[in-house]
Amino acid sequence: MITGKNYIGNLLSSIGDITFQTFNPKTNTENTAVFYEASTIEIEKAAELATKAFQTFKNTSGLKKAAFLNEIANEIEALGNELIETYCAETGLPEARAMGERGRTLFQLRSFANLVSEGSWLEATIDTEDLNRLPIPKVDLRKMLVPIGPVVVFGASNFPLAYSTAGGDTAAAFAAGCPVIVKSHPMHAGTGELVASAIIKAAEKTNMPNGVFSNLNSSGIEVGATLVKNPNVKAVGFTGSIIGGRALYNMAAERPEPIPVFAEMGSVNPVIILPNAAKNNGINWAKTYASSITMGAGQFCTNPGLILGIKGTDLTNFIKKLSEEILQIEPTCMLHPKIIGAYETNKVKMQNQKGLQTTANFENETSQNYGKQIITTVEGNTFLNNTTLHQEVFGPFSMVVQCENFHQLEEIISKLEGQLTGTILAENGELMAYSNIINALQNRVGRIIFNGVPTGVEVCPAMTHGGPYPASTDSRFTAVGVNSIKRWVRPFSFQNWPNELLPSELKNENPLGISRLINGENTRKPIN
Numbered sequence: 001m002i003t004g005k006n007y008i009g010n011l012l013s014s015i016g017d018i019t020f021q022t023f024n025p026k027t028n029t030e031n032t033a034v035f036y037e038a039s040t041i042e043i044e045k046a047a048e049l050a051t052k053a054f055q056t057f058k059n060t061s062g063l064k065k066a067a068f069l070n071e072i073a074n075e076i077e078a079l080g081n082e083l084i085e086t087y088c089a090e091t092g093l094p095e096a097r098a099m100g101e102r103g104r105t106l107f108q109l110r111s112f113a114n115l116v117s118e119g120s121w122l123e124a125t126i127d128t129e130d131l132n133r134l135p136i137p138k139v140d141l142r143k144m145l146v147p148i149g150p151v152v153v154f155g156a157s158n159f160p161l162a163y164s165t166a167g168g169d170t171a172a173a174f175a176a177g178c179p180v181i182v183k184s185h186p187m188h189a190g191t192g193e194l195v196a197s198a199i200i201k202a203a204e205k206t207n208m209p210n211g212v213f214s215n216l217n218s219s220g221i222e223v224g225a226t227l228v229k230n231p232n233v234k235a236v237g238f239t240g241s242i243i244g245g246r247a248l249y250n251m252a253a254e255r256p257e258p259i260p261v262f263a264e265m266g267s268v269n270p271v272i273i274l275p276n277a278a279k280n281n282g283i284n285w286a287k288t289y290a291s292s293i294t295m296g297a298g299q300f301c302t303n304p305g306l307i308l309g310i311k312g313t314d315l316t317n318f319i320k321k322l323s324e325e326i327l328q329i330e331p332t333c334m335l336h337p338k339i340i341g342a343y344e345t346n347k348v349k350m351q352n353q354k355g356l357q358t359t360a361n362f363e364n365e366t367s368q369n370y371g372k373q374i375i376t377t378v379e380g381n382t383f384l385n386n387t388t389l390h391q392e393v394f395g396p397f398s399m400v401v402q403c404e405n406f407h408q409l410e411e412i413i414s415k416l417e418g419q420l421t422g423t424i425l426a427e428n429g430e431l432m433a434y435s436n437i438i439n440a441l442q443n444r445v446g447r448i449i450f451n452g453v454p455t456g457v458e459v460c461p462a463m464t465h466g467g468p469y470p471a472s473t474d475s476r477f478t479a480v481g482v483n484s485i486k487r488w489v490r491p492f493s494f495q496n497w498p499n500e501l502l503p504s505e506l507k508n509e510n511p512l513g514i515s516r517l518i519n520g521e522n523t524r525k526p527i528n
Helices: 040-057 062-078 081-091 095-118 168-176 186-205 222-229 242-253 275-298 313-327 337-351 380-385 406-415 435-442 482-488
Strands: 006-008 011-013 125-127 141-147 151-154 180-183 213-216 235-239 261-264 270-273 306-310 357-361 374-379 397-403 419-425 445-450 489-495 516-518 521-523
Touching (some): 006 040, 006 186, 040 213, 040 222, 062 095, 062 168, 062 186, 081 095, 081 186, 095 482, 151 168, 168 180, 168 482, 186 213, 222 242, 270 435, 275 306, 275 313, 275 397, 306 406, 313 374, 313 397, 337 397, 374 380, 380 397, 397 406, 419 435, 435 445
Parallel strands (some): 125 516, 151 235, 306 397, 374 397
Antiparallel strands (some): 006 213, 125 141, 141 489, 357 374
């Protein structure tokens, strides 16, 4: 049942006087539940509880953390249809999308449970002493990864489950041993509260410390800003706009004790269609990309918003077919009037740029809050000289840049901002001929795709979901997959420490049986 209250640790609280409601974009009406924005007192209490919980949670064994994560997944499943119905009512997204995203969320939680139940991920590294070494003896040093402290996670507007309350950031932080305070997204606060209730139940069932999790409601920016500035908070996870992510990044840097902000922000995900691909398979690629651009009303961080090719008949035919195909697809509901409002504003801003041509613009009548798709095209010189054209339009929008030659194509790629993904569409043998293009693209992205679409982010250890700024604030880390846990830990060394007082991961006898790097050799053997 949705109460509209905040979870301050395991207690529901609503002492603030600011309230708000979520919105159903499909019916164009407000939902009935009333939510209470967290007060300054509640924010402070949540941060204090998280700090206190950290003293216990950071030393919790991998097996116990795994039990907690698995139980969260079980409790989310137990929410049943209420969660799916609430999700759909707050987003306008179809039931199949809700169920698919729930499945992904459960998979993420269970993947992290599997990771931490073993322990090798902690990168235990041991260099034993050598008292006979000359000219000076060698000390005993033992290193492993340790959690950094309470983490604030900002829920994402476009993924109410997989990137929000119990999404990848939260699951990774719990796996690392960090308490989490979620700043719930106001567009899906009901979905957030239901998932929060599942986390609290799981924490109680597995005897996690009170304060290991809190869920705070907010209709504006004040709660988030207060959390980031709180000295008890040690890191931030964010998925959203460049403006929002950069504001949090600056705020965190200006603290007396600066903290890391791992923000995944805007991306136009450039797609390069090479000449033979345009000539031999351009029609099929046009059909494929019409579907990719409009998938989920274009509300994916990996939406292909920019397509680059060499000017000529083959590219012209591709643009023509893409424009025809995209008009055959019925528009779908966007997440919120504010999101479609921003989409329409940015779409018009792009259309007003000198030299930009619109080749497809869905103009039929639709229900309110449905995003109408659009394809535009521009000459390479115009694109190079107008950085406004480089910016993301969040929604079913894509731009085809017609480059004069491969030198200009390479120049354009090298001058793009950092991106989450880049795609190469090519026929057999083309890749070798254009290695400079591929190298230029690799320098600007976190993931490069061959003959596919960027939409769809596989959750697995090999996935990199991040990239050079502004795709993310730190390109060394991924926001998806079990390796995303490394955002919430730091290396820590013990020097000449008594064996009996070392963590189990570093003890001579290796009681956990994990893989460790001992004097340069990977082994599971104990130290004699």
